[in-house]
Amino acid sequence: MTTANASAARAAILAVQKGFETSGYIASDGIATAVFLAQALSKPILVEGPPGVGKTELATATAALLGKPLIRLQCYEGLDEAKALYEWKYGKQLLYTQVLKEKLGDLMQGAEGLKQSLARLHEFDDTFFSEEFLEPRPLLKALWAKDGAVLLIDEIDKSDEEFEAFLLELLQDYQISIPELGTIKAVSTPTVFLTSNNTREIGDALKRRCLHLYIPFPDNRLEQRIIASRVPALTAGLREQLVGFVQSLRGMDIKKAPAVSETIDWARTLLLMHATELEPELVRATLNVLLKFQSDIELVDLEVPAMIHRASVG
Amino acid sequence: MTQVLSNFIQVLRAASIRVSTAESIDAASALNVVGWDHRDQLRETLSQVLAKTPEDKRAFHDCFDRFFTFETVRGAEASAPSDDTDAGGQPQMPEAGAGGSGVGGGGLAELLEKGDSAAVQQAMASAARAVQIQNIRLFTQRGMYVRRVLEQMGIEDYDRALLAAARQQPAAPAVARMRERKERLLEDVSALVDRQMLLYTANARTALREEVLQKTPLTRIEMSDFKTMQTLVRKLAKRLVSLHSRRRRVAKRGQLDIRRTIRRNTGYDGLLFNTVWKQTKVDRPKIIAVCDVSGSVAQVSRFLLLFLYSMSEVLPKVRSFAFSTQLGEVTDWFQSKPAEEALALTLKTWGMGSTDYGGSLTELERLTEADLDRRTTVIILGDARSNYGDPGAQALRRIHERVRRVIWLNPEPRSFWNIGDSAMQKLAASCDRVETCRTLLQLERIVNEIARGAG
Numbered sequence: 045m046t047t048a049n050a051s052a053a054r055a056a057i058l059a060v061q062k063g064f065e066t067s068g069y070i071a072s073d074g075i076a077t078a079v080f081l082a083q084a085l086s087k088p089i090l091v092e093g094p095p096g097v098g099k100t101e102l103a104t105a106t107a108a109l110l111g112k113p114l115i116r117l118q119c120y121e122g123l124d125e126a127k128a129l130y131e132w133k134y135g136k137q138l139l140y141t142q143v144l145k146e147k148l149g150d151l152m153q154g155a156e157g158l159k160q161s162l163a164r165l166h167e168f169d170d171t172f173f174s175e176e177f178l179e180p181r182p183l184l185k186a187l188w189a190k191d192g193a194v195l196l197i198d199e200i201d202k203s204d205e206e207f208e209a210f211l212l213e214l215l216q217d218y219q220i221s222i223p224e225l226g227t228i229k230a231v232s233t234p235t236v237f238l239t240s241n242n243t244r245e246i247g248d249a250l251k252r253r254c255l256h257l258y259i260p261f262p263d264n265r266l267e268q269r270i271i272a273s274r275v276p277a278l279t280a281g282l283r284e285q286l287v288g289f290v291q292s293l294r295g296m297d298i299k300k301a302p303a304v305s306e307t308i309d310w311a312r313t314l315l316l317m318h319a320t321e322l323e324p325e326l327v328r329a330t331l332n333v334l335l336k337f338q339s340d341i342e343l344v345d346l347e348v349p350a351m352i353h354r355a356s357v358g
Numbered sequence: 359m360t361q362v363l364s365n366f367i368q369v370l371r372a373a374s375i376r377v378s379t380a381e382s383i384d385a386a387s388a389l390n391v392v393g394w395d396h397r398d399q400l401r402e403t404l405s406q407v408l409a410k411t412p413e414d415k416r417a418f419h420d421c422f423d424r425f426f427t428f429e430t431v432r433g434a435e436a437s438a439p440s441d442d443t444d445a446g447g448q449p450q451m452p453e454a455g456a457g458g459s460g461v462g463g464g465g466l467a468e469l470l471e472k473g474d475s476a477a478v479q480q481a482m483a484s485a486a487r488a489v490q491i492q493n494i495r496l497f498t499q500r501g502m503y504v505r506r507v508l509e510q511m512g513i514e515d516y517d518r519a520l521l522a523a524a525r526q527q528p529a530a531p532a533v534a535r536m537r538e539r540k541e542r543l544l545e546d547v548s549a550l551v552d553r554q555m556l557l558y559t560a561n562a563r564t565a566l567r568e569e570v571l572q573k574t575p576l577t578r579i580e581m582s583d584f585k586t587m588q589t590l591v592r593k594l595a596k597r598l599v600s601l602h603s604r605r606r607r608v609a610k611r612g613q614l615d616i617r618r619t620i621r622r623n624t625g626y627d628g629l630l631f632n633t634v635w636k637q638t639k640v641d642r643p644k645i646i647a648v649c650d651v652s653g654s655v656a657q658v659s660r661f662l663l664l665f666l667y668s669m670s671e672v673l674p675k676v677r678s679f680a681f682s683t684q685l686g687e688v689t690d691w692f693q694s695k696p697a698e699e700a701l702a703l704t705l706k707t708w709g710m711g712s713t714d715y716g717g718s719l720t721e722l723e724r725l726t727e728a729d730l731d732r733r734t735t736v737i738i739l740g741d742a743r744s745n746y747g748d749p750g751a752q753a754l755r756r757i758h759e760r761v762r763r764v765i766w767l768n769p770e771p772r773s774f775w776n777i778g779d780s781a782m783q784k785l786a787a788s789c790d791r792v793e794t795c796r797t798l799l800q801l802e803r804i805v806n807e808i809a810r811g812a813g
Binding site for chain 2: 049050051053054057073074077078080081084085087090092248251252253254255256257258
């Protein structure tokens with residue numbers, strides 16, 4: 045039984061990987077497994093890793109793969125329910141009360157005394173706090189999406205701890221509570237991604253509810269495949285050299301190691317400059333695409349010829 | 359199957375990966391979906407469900423490799439062609455469980471005769487599971503578990519058969535072969551038990567050691583344990599830092615303070631023009647740490663200073679002084695040098711001679727004149743043994759009048775205070791708190807209170 049299970053799961057994971065590849069996102073085994081598991085267990089994925097390895101990109105690619113809309117919530121310090129979940133449409137509510145006031149005369153016609161008018165008022169539906177006056181923000185939008193959605197909660201580490209706690213209900217049961225209305229359940233379970241750059245430790249409670257996917261810098265082979273898919277016009281020889289160079293750069297003691305997105309940028313830059321192979325002058329001139337600190341650039345500058353040599357040989 | 363999973367989770371916990379019950383359940387349901395058969399898939403799945411920090415991931419992969427290991431048993435026949443070590447062997451997978459306890463005595467003889475190393479391995483693994491080897495804790499239990507595994511595999515019947523055969527034809531080559539096979543099996547089983555023990559008790563020793571160290575009087579800690587102590591101090595300090603930095607964030611928030619808003623705006627005819635927000639202010643306390651670095655107290659001083667400087671994130675303003683005969687400031691050393699170096703330098707420079715509390719406290723008052731205010735906490739660490747000289751009660755009283763609080767930490771047990779040349783009683787009059795501070799646990803508690811800023 046398990047054998048059938050396992051091979052079915054294997055096939056599904058490979059299918060996910062293939063699907064990503066057609067949309068230009070090269071996923072490692074781990075990434076594909078995570079996406080498959082998230083679907084199978086309907087659990088959110090917490091994605092961690094250094095900046096620029098494609099954490100956000102993963103959500104976009106998944107949305108494309110599943111053919112569902114991507115709803116994105118960017119976190120920042122001070123983000124609260126009103127911006128993340130819902131807001132009342134105050135303006136409309138005001139108008140509604142005014143309309144009600146005008147209609148009040150008609151309504152109360154024939155009522156005797158205050159008691160009776162109140163009773164009549166109570167018979168009336170309370171639409172003041174109802175879904176009609178609810179302005180959905182990303183989280184609520186994701187729950188309301190009829191055919192499901194991919195919800196990306198980006199850089200959760202930038203938000204406050206209160207917000208993290210507030211997310212727990214959503215992540216656990218795919219529902220949220222609005223005090224005036226009660227509990228709102230997801231129409232269809234959204235696929236949820238949370239990303240974190242680890243500027244602060246994420247709480248255990250949140251981690252417990254998620255699958256945890258750590259995306260490291262890709263290895264040489266994977267990075268070459270990524271470049272090949274993203275910048276197909278680049279010749280194979282140059283691609284090999286370029287990836288080798290970046291890989292050795294990551295091994296150096298620099299402030300900010302270049303990420304995949306920077307490798308892609310650099311590949312595009314080299315393409316624009318009609319480069320056919322890495323030359324010291326060319327590399328020096330374009331080093332600022334890869335490195336974002338002057339001190340790093342100065343450090344690497346001296347080593348460029350040796351590194352090119354190594355990248356071409358190795 | 360669930361047994362294997364829960365054993366694996368136990369191994370992870372032994373390697374100090376925190377796995378909650380909820381996560382165990384998740385792991386089980388994830389495995390229902392992906393199955394056990396594909397090794398990489400299994401590894402990825404479990405790592406995503408069970409290990410949730412980069413450090414945990416590293417430890418996880420290590421455990422995974424050791425737990426789901428490809429073990430090989432040498433073929434029973436030394437000369438048999440099946441003796442190739444790399445071809446044989448099977449991952450210690452759950453499917454092995456089926457054959458397990460069914461292997462009887464005759465079964466064992468047959469099994470060994472066949473020389474199928476994979477089958478032997480499977481039988482061993484399932485026997486080990488049957489005797490619940492995951493409960494092994496101590497080195498001394500090894501023999502017992504080896505015996506139990508062998509019994510589970512049916513060694514008794516095998517022995518009987520061997521004995522009977524030996525009686526009939528003591529010199530027959532078949533008997534010798536049987537003996538040899540038994541020897542091999544014994545070796546393999548003890549190797550298995552050893553491996554399992556390592557797996558399940560990986561971290562138990564360090565954990566126990568740390569627990570003991572926390573409760574050992576600081577003066578009695580051996581030089582060889584200093585390294586462990588330092589990591590331990592950092593660990594404790596890190597915990598306190600995360601605790602207190604969290605609180606600070608909350609304190610930044612405010613609610614409208616209506617009472618004060620109305621009062622402030624009476625000038626505008628009651629229109630609420632200027633808003634006043636409620637704010638819980640958390641005082642970041644200024645700390646002046648004064649450490650006796652003579653003789654035995656030096657050991658405790660070392661850890662107090664280490665503790666305070668490990669917490670520089672939440673305690674940014676620490677000035678430290680060291681004294682024995684004379685007093686001097688050591689703040690710069692601790693801020694610019696690694697802790698060990700700064701400590702060594704401090705002890706070398708100020709740690710000579712007999713303690714003079716009177717002179718040192720007067721000197722302290724002079725040096726810290728500008729910093730003595732209502733936000734300052736003065737921590738004095740010393741045994742208050744002034745060699746029958748002036749204990750400096752006057753100077754301490756003057757300091758006490760100007761600062762928020764004075765905490766005296768005495769490494770001696772309470773019963774030793776005020777005996778001999780200890781002037782604790784006189785000095786205690788000018789302290790807000792006097793505490794015994796003998797172990798790391800006590801030290802942690804005190805630093806915690808200081809960081810909280812609560813009086």
